[in-house]
Amino acid sequence: MSQITRRAALTLGAGIVVTLVAAGEGMATPAEADAEIAKFTGGKTAEAGKIAIDLPEIAENGNTVPLSISVDSPMNADDYVSDIIVISDGNPFPGVAKFHLTTLSGRAEAATRIRLATTENVIVVAKTSTGKFYTARKLVKVTVGGCGG
Amino acid sequence: MAEKTRLRVPTEAKKGDVIKIKTLTSHPMETGLRKDDNGKPIPREIIKSFACEFNGKPLFRAELEPAIAANPYIEFTAKMAESGKFTFTWTEDDGTVTTAEASITVT
Numbered sequence: 001m002s003q004i005t006r007r008a009a010l011t012l013g014a015g016i017v018v019t020l021v022a023a024g025e026g027m028a029t030p031a032e033a034d035a036e037i038a039k040f041t042g043g044k045t046a047e048a049g050k051i052a053i054d055l056p057e058i059a060e061n062g063n064t065v066p067l068s069i070s071v072d073s074p075m076n077a078d079d080y081v082s083d084i085i086v087i088s089d090g091n092p093f094p095g096v097a098k099f100h101l102t103t104l105s106g107r108a109e110a111a112t113r114i115r116l117a118t119t120e121n122v123i124v125v126a127k128t129s130t131g132k133f134y135t136a137r138k139l140v141k142v143t144v145g146g147c148g149g
Numbered sequence: 150m151a152e153k154t155r156l157r158v159p160t161e162a163k164k165g166d167v168i169k170i171k172t173l174t175s176h177p178m179e180t181g182l183r184k185d186d187n188g189k190p191i192p193r194e195i196i197k198s199f200a201c202e203f204n205g206k207p208l209f210r211a212e213l214e215p216a217i218a219a220n221p222y223i224e225f226t227a228k229m230a231e232s233g234k235f236t237f238t239w240t241e242d243d244g245t246v247t248t249a250e251a252s253i254t255v256t
Contacts, residue, residue: 110223
């Protein structure tokens with residue numbers, strides 16, 4: 001763990017939030033996250049709702065944060081969720097993952113484990129086969145640090 | 150290099166069931182942003198994509214970024230209509246491909 005840089009460390013209460021990357025590399029900003037979403041939606045506005053994001057409110061270890069996503073969709077040939085993107089607004093790069101689903105999926109669900117550099121929003125946007133976009137976001141407080149951090 | 154993959158796939162299902170598929174592979178998912186003890190950047194080496202096919206038909210695909218945790222865990226669902234074989238493929242930055250298979254009997 002000694003090679004994790006501490007330049008971007010900031011104190012948070014008694015603990016210390018240590019970002020996983022050097023501040024010099026630059027972090028994604030909410031504007032970059034929005035740009036990434038706009039690229040996915042082609043400029044269309046994503047409607048809030050239909051998506052449930054399961055993430056811890058407080059992640060003690062930003063190196064591996066369980067994420068699970070479920071979108072309310074009939075998942076039949078006429079209407080199914082074809083793509084889901086996961087975006088962060090505080091990581092070095094906004095992109096986290098893209099999931100591509102099919103009618104064989106049965107349910108619009110996916111789960112993985114992600115890295116979060118700091119306390120930040122995780123934004124999920126889902127695209128349906130009918131061309132609709134839905135979005136949801138969740139703020140995760142990240143505390144990395146050994147002693148009660 | 151992905152050395153080990155672990156799958157959790159049911160071996161049996163009823164027709165119309167939606168099953169959960171869990172996959173895990175061992176990989177450092179090096180972000181390319183870290184530096185070694187001498188201050189040299191450690192080159193990026195991640196699994197950039199994962200795909201699952203059922204009987205040769207695309208079922209699920211994921212594009213991964215460095216923001217995916219080491220030893221990538223991916224979970225998704227499949228609606229079963231027939232017996233057959235799942236094929237899983239992990240592709241790394243350098244083109245290395247790791248594959249795995251699982252069979253299911255649908256009654």
